Amino acid sequence: MTKPYTLKKSLGQHFLHDENMCRKIVQQLRYQPGAQVLEVGPGGGALSKYLIEESIDYKAVEIDKEKYEYLQHTYPALKGRIILQDILQADIPFAGRFHVIGNFPYNISSPIMFRMLDWQEQVDEIIGMFQKEVAQRIAAGPGSKMYGILSVLTQAYFSVEYLFDVPPGCFTPPPKVMSGVLHCANLNNPFAIKNFPKFKQMVKMAFGQRRKTLRNALKGFIPVQDVEKELMDKRAEQLTVAQFVALYKRFFEANG
Structure with a gap:
């Protein structure tokens, strides 16, 4: 009999056991x-x-060697298909x-999305389950307190749709928060951004001190004096x- 796997809090592991939700x-x-x-994961x-x-x-990419071995033993069809590596360090x-x-x-979950953005030229779509608050942040629009760095960067490349909630009772162990599933469809760089790292740097700086206007947040990064006052006075x-x-x-x- 296969040795039962253990849950590792250090890896943030909460496993789905609701089969209807898995299929959905x-x-x-x-x-x-x-x-x-x-x-x-x-x-x-x-x-x-x-x-x-x-x-x-x-x-699949899995960081936990115990799960890697369990999966290949339990589901023979997975042999040779699982990469034992940290997704944040893995090659495409x-x-x-x-x-x-x-x-x-x-x-x-946020670093994983940044990783997907690094790979956006090849990622057609993302079906991701997140803590609900994170999913809502990614899908948020301007004017919302949830709208932030990940909202802007993701939506610059993907259309984002919040699909549905996943209640704590669907997991073992149940998390203390609601989860949510997002669908992100690649728009094939609709804004024709040529330098994603520079764009990301600017967006991060803009949101770095949310209460400050862009004039103060971006000072030293761009010549703010050359930008319309109306825009620079916004947050x-x-x-x-x-x-x-x-x-x-x-x-x-x-x-150029």
């Missing part, structure tokens, strides 16, 4: 048969056992475009994604 999450994938799909295989039944080229797992799905560990949360992109392009792409 997997059904959110929008792909053509044969598509490449990456599962982030398969854990005990709650989603994996349904994903391997789909007509996809499946791989496929050549060409691929889809991403996962119950993202809460303690690194970061008041700007749309398009306005952030326009500001970035004005100083970092204006000369």
Whole structure:
């Protein structure tokens, strides 16, 4: 008999046990048969056992060696398909475009999304489960207190849709918060951003001190005196994604 796996709080592990919810999450994938799909953090295989039944080229990245061994022993179809590595350190797992799905560990869910943004040229879509508050932040629009760095950066490349809640009782152990599932569809760099690291740096600086106006937050990063007073007197949360992109392009792409 397979040795039961253990839950590791240090890795933020909360495993889905509600089979209807597992199937519902997997059904959110929008792909053509044969598509490449990456599962982030398969854990005990709650989603994996349904994903391997789909007509996809499946791989998974798992940091926990115990889960890695458990999955390959319990689901022979997963042998050779799981990469034992930290997703934040992993190389891009496929050549060409691929889809991403996962119950993202809460303690690194934001860094995982930053990783997906680094890979955005190849990531067709993301079906991600997050702590509800994080999911709401990613999907938030301007003028909201939840609107922030991850909202702007994600929405610069993806359309973001909050799909549904996942109650604590669906997990073992139950988390103390509600979870939420997002669908992010790649818009293929609609703003034609050429230098994502520089754009990211500017957005992070703008939100770094939320109560300050952009004039103070971006002073020293761009020549704020050359920007319309009306814009510089706003706070970061008041700007749309398009306005952030326009500001970035004005100083970092204006000369090519």
